[in-house]
Amino acid sequence: MKNNLFGDNLKYDLKSSLVVFLVALPLCLGIAVASGAPPMAGLIAGIIGGIVVGSFSGSNVSVSGPAAGLTVIVLDAISSLGTFELFLAAVVAAGIIQFILGLLKAGILGYYFPHSVIKGMLTAIGLILILKQIPHAFGYDKDTMGDEAFLQADSHNTITEIWYAIQYFSPGAIPIVLISLALIIFFEKPQIKNHRIFGLVPGALWAVIAGIVINQLYGVIQPSWQLDGEHLVSIPVASSLAGLGDLLTFPDFGLVLTPEFWIIAFTIAVIASIETLLCLEAGDKMDPYKRISPASKELVAQGIGNTVSGLIGGLPVTAVIVRTSANVNSGAKTKMSAVFHGVLLLVLVIGIANILNMIPLSCLAAVLFVVGYKLAKPALFINEYKKGWNQFIPFVVTVIAILFTDLLVGIGIGMVFGIFFVIRTNYQNAIIMTQQNGKYLVKLQKDVSFLNKASLMKKLSEIPPESDVILNASQAGFIDHDIQEVLNDFIDSSTDKNINVSIEGFDYNLKKVL
Secondary structure (H helix, E strand, C coil), rough: CCCCCHHHHHHHHHHHHHHHHHHHHHHHHHHHHHCCCCHHHHHHHHHHHHHHHHHCCCCCEEEEECCHHHHHHHHHHHHHHHHHHHHHHHHHHHHHHHHHHHCCCCHHHHHHHHHHEEEEEEEHHHHHHHHHHHHHHHCCCCCCCCCCCCCCCCCCCCCHHHHHHHHHCCCHHHHHHHHHHHHHHHCCCCCHCCCCCHHHHHHHHHHHHHHHHHHHHHHCCHHHCCCCCECCCCCCCCCCHHHHHHHHHCCCCCCCHHHHHHHHHHHHHHHHHHHHHHHHCCCCCCCCCCCCHHHHHHHHHHHHHHHHHHHHHHEEEECCCHHHHHHHHHHCCCHHHHHHHHHHHHHHHHHCHHHHCCCEEHHHHHHHHHHHHHHHHHHHHHHHHHHHHHHHHHHHHHHHHHHHHHHHHHHHHHHHHHHHHHHHHHHCCCCEEEEECCCEEEEEEECCCCHHHHHHHHHHHHHCCCCCEEEEEEEEEEEEEEEHHHHHHHHHHCCCCCCEEECCCCCCCCCCCC
């Protein structure tokens, strides 16, 4: 594939940017509301995440914006500092910290997340999208669209919210979501998607247009079904670019010399960086061209983005899974898709906010259903199961942990299981004993530590008298002192059992060599 930012890639990037815009719009607004911030703060973060971070990023597919994983942190930070303006100053400081982390090459930490945990994170996000959109599909819009946590701000949880949605559904929402889904699936068919005319406009846009038209028709033929208020997108309206300035908020650096200010700034910087590195790794795995994104350069880009976002009233930004997934699945070729989606947020929020405010949330739920399904296809579970328990268990644990907590807590739990199975695998493969015709080969591989002591003693105790034994350490990188003692004890006792011992590949002298 050509890596030029325009040319042959332009038509793909423009098309995918439109889908990402439709996904990002409600999430930016919902995350802002869930964070206790003005709705415009979420839109600003989305614009900055697209245009600014996208421009400086080295990733071809990741998309940045306000992150659901930071909602609790943002909510607590605003409350602790006292005002939203003081919080914005902390966002600026967090951006500077991230910029410095990038210059110090801290992005290398992103390469240490186990594959099974990354896969589990993607699958969990897909399942969360599906579960969280079911209430919106029924027209029950009490919880914000950007809320990904199991315990919700409306006192319900992911499961009980679905139950309430079934009881208190809005009848007009269901035909909209079904027709929208049908349109998206139809335009996803290869023969339609690749058609030189029908393929120009993504199915998600046709779904949105259909949702607006159907809801307006309700007003004529079935007024009681028409959706309004909380059931529609709600964007602060600015009549012009100059009018947008009235919607901006500027930081207050009055607490910059206090410890609490810097604790919050460092917290935002560290959590935002972790979430970004996770998403970057996941985005590279989803990228059909398997391009590798420079992680430290991404931290620099995020630092610039957060600094700018804080200066003009935006929430903290990170690379985010949902928008990145929508970007990849919509056929994005280069990072210009992320930039274009930011431009669309800026231009359309200013130019046609009144029209965007007519979009039913049930219609956007259909778009997110499709994104969620692509992340959590049943085939993914089958593929991970085929890789064995060492991969499957951390994968499933990560999925369940994220579903019932939140992204960062779930990843932490998944990492514990992932690291355990890495250690367990290395433990099992560290010592291998084979036998043929009364001759035994005891082979020490990789790093052999005190953790392998019991296993080694058990294997040596199984060797019968009158045997020939070869102790081979040619593939061992490190042998712990405890292991050396076990081997020396075995050599000492070998004469009593008439066992002939030969030594190969040891970098030190055992007590006795026969």
